[in-house]
Amino acid sequence: MKTNVISLLVAGTIACASQQANAFSQETHKRIVIDAVNYMQQNPSSTEYAKLSAWASQLNLSVAQLANLLGQAAYDVDDFEDTFFCGAITGSCVQAPIWGAAESIVKYTSYWHFQNHTQGPDQHGNDFGGYNYQKLTVWGDIDNLAATWLKGDYLDDGRGGETGWFGSDSSKYNSYGITEANYRIDGHSHYNMYDDFEEMPFQPIDHLGQYWYQKFIESKNPQILGFVFHTTDLLQPHHTWVTSALNHSGWESWVKDYYDKEQLNDFSKVTQALEYYSALDANQQDIRPILTQGGALSYSQGGIVLNSKDHYDRVNTGQVVIPHAIAMVVHLLNHAVVQL
Structure with missing residues (x-):
């Protein structure tokens, strides 16, 4: 499939520009995805980077352009106009x-x-609700x-x-x-x-990820795959403890501001984090198990940033959850490119 950068409207969902966010900041979502691609580029022998690079070529994109496209799509999910x-x-x-x-x-x-x-389980029959x-x-x-x-x-x-x-x-x-x-x-x-x-018992974010992943399998559209990567919200502790309050916005702004200053994307920590996840079976298309693993990790870390604004408490949490978010995207990318 050869195409240029793709912009599409799916199932009536419209993304529009906004500088506000209510999950990891939109900029952070984008950085996590770009860092995942960069990690694969620096570790081609332990990732599916060769297949990712070949896909970029088929799309008439450089790897960096593909990373930006995927990251922008992850950013855009907060702007969907699909819920009234x-x-x-x-x-x-x-x-x-x-x-x-x-x-x-x-x-x-x-x-x-x-x-x-x-x-525990919710009214819909999900193991974890939203x-x-x-x-x-x-x-x-x-x-x-x-x-x-x-x-x-x-x-x-x-x-x-x-x-x-x-x-x-x-x-x-x-x-x-x-x-x-x-x-x-x-x-x-x-x-x-x-x-x-x-x-209202809202459906959980792993279902959002699974829905868009299945649409990617059907279409092979990189923008749709990027939507899946918004599920790194699962590494934001407020999204697994579940609250819109308790320093929610302040923590997310802090992550954006200190992402580079505190080296939250340290690739040595990403390598360690990759071992935490069970790699997805290439013959299976249900990605929810690995998403839930990410949620369990952030839940185990979450009490601190819900209750403390201390810089070093935030550093300690950020240096765990951001590498795990990047690692989760690497696993998802590894799985996605072998489906092409």
Whole structure:
């Protein structure tokens, strides 16, 4: 397949420019992916770098250009316009709260970016669920603000029948019939799960990754593969302890600011981190086991950065979770390029 840099809209999902984020910062997501490609380039004998390089050539790209494309796609996932909540009374459907930018809740799509390691199986039958305000074991002001602001608000179901008072409804996007359905993998849902925000059991981020990985297998499109790499949110402890508060935004800004200053991407630590993961079987296409391994690692580290702003506490955590995020992407890239 020969093509130039590809930009596409998939399943009605639109990415648009934003400088805010509510996971690892978008810049950090991009750096993690680029560092994973650089690591493979520096370690061709222990990775599938030769296949990655050959793929770049088929795409008429340099390896550096391919890394940038993949990283940009990982960045873009925070900007998806695929999740709208509608007012319980007004029926007005929006993709973000008006106060969101100030509190790092820029788009509601971010609620699909969690994997709850503090709870057991969820209502969908997943081993680990996603964000669910009713099931949080740690939470703070932003979680409470969202649940209060959105109390009774419902997930946009297109023309599915849910409305505000007197039948009012300004549906913008069938988030239940498209987004939730896409991420409903090997599980079950019914719409009543999503008619009150404060009780919504969002699908976990490993399902987001699996959905886009399967789309990559079908299309061999590098941008779609880049979407998969947003799952490095699983190495962000707030996303496995599950809270929008408790120093969430401050920690992510710190990681961006000190990524290079504290050498959080130390490749010697990436080499060690690679050993933590069980390599994916080339004949299997379910990548969720390795994603969950990453989530378990961040959960084991997470209490510190949820409760401390101390620089050296953050250094100690960052020097574990960032190398593991890079290592997880290396494993995913190794698996992806042998599927081509």
